[in-house]
Amino acid sequence: MTQNNYFYIVLSLALLCIGCQKSGGQHSVFTGPVYAMRPQQDSLPKLSTSYITTKRKEIENYIKKCFNSNFENICFLVAKNGKIIYEHYEGYANKENNLLNSEDTSLHIASVSKVLTASAVLKLIDAKKLELDQKLTTLFPGFPYKDVTIRTLLNHRSGMKKYNYFCDDARIWGRKKTLTNADLLNVILTKNIPLETKTNTHFSYNNTNYALLALVIEKITGKKYRTAMKEIIFDPLGMTHTFVFDEDSPKEIATPSYKYNYVKYGFDFLDAVYGDKNIYSTPRDLLKFDLARNAPNFLSQTLLDEVYKGYSYEARGEKNYGLGIRLREWENGQKLFYHNGWWHGNTSSYISLRKENTVIIALSNKYTKKTYQLKNLAALFGDYPFALGDTVSSGE
Numbered sequence: 001m002t003q004n005n006y007f008y009i010v011l012s013l014a015l016l017c018i019g020c021q022k023s024g025g026q027h028s029v030f031t032g033p034v035y036a037m038r039p040q041q042d043s044l045p046k047l048s049t050s051y052i053t054t055k056r057k058e059i060e061n062y063i064k065k066c067f068n069s070n071f072e073n074i075c076f077l078v079a080k081n082g083k084i085i086y087e088h089y090e091g092y093a094n095k096e097n098n099l100l101n102s103e104d105t106s107l108h109i110a111s112v113s114k115v116l117t118a119s120a121v122l123k124l125i126d127a128k129k130l131e132l133d134q135k136l137t138t139l140f141p142g143f144p145y146k147d148v149t150i151r152t153l154l155n156h157r158s159g160m161k162k163y164n165y166f167c168d169d170a171r172i173w174g175r176k177k178t179l180t181n182a183d184l185l186n187v188i189l190t191k192n193i194p195l196e197t198k199t200n201t202h203f204s205y206n207n208t209n210y211a212l213l214a215l216v217i218e219k220i221t222g223k224k225y226r227t228a229m230k231e232i233i234f235d236p237l238g239m240t241h242t243f244v245f246d247e248d249s250p251k252e253i254a255t256p257s258y259k260y261n262y263v264k265y266g267f268d269f270l271d272a273v274y275g276d277k278n279i280y281s282t283p284r285d286l287l288k289f290d291l292a293r294n295a296p297n298f299l300s301q302t303l304l305d306e307v308y309k310g311y312s313y314e315a316r317g318e319k320n321y322g323l324g325i326r327l328r329e330w331e332n333g334q335k336l337f338y339h340n341g342w343w344h345g346n347t348s349s350y351i352s353l354r355k356e357n358t359v360i361i362a363l364s365n366k367y368t369k370k371t372y373q374l375k376n377l378a379a380l381f382g383d384y385p386f387a388l389g390d391t392v393s394s395g396e
Contacts, residue, residue, distance in 0.1 A: 032236040033221075035127035037119065037298065039237055040291035044081035044357060052085055058380050059086045062388050066373065073258075073366035075101050077283040078377060080358040082291050087283065091366055093255050095262050106241045106280040107255055107363040110341025112348045113279040114210045118154055118324020119293060120217055120232045122307065125150070126299050129220050132306065136212070139219050142189050147199035150216065153209040154323040155311040159199040163208045164270060166193055175269045180247045181211050181225070184273065203312030203321060207276035214275025225274055237292050239285040247272040255280065257345030257365040265344040277343050283361040290352055290359040308337065308354075325352075334383055340372050347371040356381045 059078060073091025077084055092098070093105045101107075124130045132151050136143045145160065152158040163184050167173040172191050173183070187193065196204060214225045221228040226244035234242045245254050257265045271278075281289075292298065299307065310320030310327060318328050328336040341348035345367040351360040351374070358381045362371040378384040 032231050035123045035129060036232045036236045037123060037289075037292045038295065039288070040082065040295040041297070042295065047081060047083050047085070052083070055080075055085050055380060059377060062377060062380075063088075065388070066376075067370060072364065072368045072370060073101065074362055074364045074368065074371060075103075075105065075107060075283055076360075076362040076371075076374065077287065078358070078360050079287050079290075080356065080381065082287070082357075084284075084287070091364075092258075092262075093365070095256075095258060095264070101365075103282060103284055104241055105255060106243065106282055107348075107365050108245075108257060108277070108343060108346040109279050109281050109286070109348045109350075109363060110277050110343040110346045111207075112286075112339050112341045112350045113275070113277050114341075115293075115324050115339050115350060116229065116233060116279055116289065117210050117213050117217070117275045118307075119289075119298075120229060121150065121154065121213055122299055122303060122323065123232060124217070124220050126303055130216070132303070136216075139216060140185060140189070144188065144192075145195060145199060150213075151306075151323070152200050153213050153216075155321055156203055156205050156209055157200045157311060158206065158209050159195045159197040159201065159204070160188075160206060160208045161193055161196045162204075162206050163187075163211060163273070166191075167270070173269075178247060178269050178272050180272050181215050181274060184208070184211055185215055202314060205321075207273075210276035211273050212275070217275075229279070233289065234285075237285075237288045239281065239288055242279065242281040242285045244274055245271075245278045245280060246274050253280075255365055257343075258367065259345055260367050262366065277341070281363075283363060286350060286361045287359060290350075290361075294352065294354060294357070308335075330385060332383070334385075336375075336378060336384055338375060349374055351375050351378060353378055353381055353384075358382075 075089045077087035079085060089101045089103055091101050093101045125132050130150060133149045136148045137146055148158045148160065167179055167187065168175050173179055173187055217228050218225055226246055229244055233239065251267060307323040307325065309322055310329060312320055318330055320327050320329060325337050326339050337354060338351040345365055347364045347368060349362045349371045353359065360374055360377050362374045364371050376386040376388055379386040379388060
């Protein structure tokens with residue numbers, strides 16, 4: 001090889017590496033299957049120092065006013081255009097061992113897990129590995145509900161019963177044995193569990209839907225949910241502190257959760273079910289996920305339009321549900337996309353302000369509803385009808 005050839009090869013590699021560096025802390029080097037999520041590649045506008053300073057002060061004022069500067073174990077960030085404007089980590093990751101929460105502490109994100117499960121399913125649909133209106137009977141022989149589809153699982157209109165409402169019955173399963181996703185499917189196939197309502201007639205928020213969607217991911221990919229999620233989302237996006245807890249996971253890897261008085265929650269018979277919950281992550285990792293989810297290459301526009309619309313208008317109101325995301329719709333046309341979560345002492349909130357390229361992420365492993373109150377910060381970034389003194393009372 002001549003010296004000139006060597007120079008041009010080195011120069012080409014250097015330019016390639018430079019080209020890979022984009023906004024939002026992401027990197028364009030892509031690993032994973034063709035249906036994996038890809039990091040945000042667009043150059044998002046840079047925020048001015050004065051803008052960051054102003055918004056940080058406004059957030060601090062809200063915290064001081066509504067929380068008396070006490071976050072009660074909340075790990076929290078606000079970011080715009082991929083730039084973290086404000087973040088805060090407080091409380092104990094493990095009270096018994098005096099370990100404090102930090103930006104690297106993986107916390108149970110509860111039902112915010114549904115957004116990630118839905119994203120993996122949607123990527124499989126976009127890659128033609130699955131159909132949005134495909135019936136579950138085509139995937140699971142003997143499945144008893146002939147009208148249940150992928151769509152009705154994603155938007156909570158399947159009409160199925162909540163698994164925690166019937167699996168605690170000893171005649172069906174009982175509280176003494178750990179329930180897995182495979183066990184749940186077998187119960188549905190063999191125990192003659194009736195529908196709660198006729199499919200696609202009512203909205204009913206239901207963990208059964210997303211536990212089954214995790215099995216759909218396994219069926220299509222041929223891999224365990226934890227491995228599939230790692231390959232489709234976690235690894236390609238550099239979510240190095242994110243993992244799935246399942247029946248094969250050692251309990252020691254799970255960050256404990258606590259009641260309001262720091263009494264620790266123990267494991268129960270539902271703690272191995274995943275898809276609806278059981279993803280552990282950090283605010284910084286979820287920021288990477290949000291950037292990728294809002295990137296132009298996340299989904300085709302046709303499918304994306306199906307994701308961010310409401311499906312349940314039987315009752316009047318501003319709250320609705322899309323495909324794996326909650327939304328609030330106001331008469332002026334403004335929409336807020338978000339998802340909350342609660343499991344044992346863990347509470348979580350993911351608020352994605354799509355028009356403003358802004359995300360608010362809050363996680364806590366000591367029971368508090370204040371994670372949900374942070375939704376009000378949306379009013380600092382767009383035309384959202386929240387007063388910064390408002391409170392909220394509901395989690396899911």
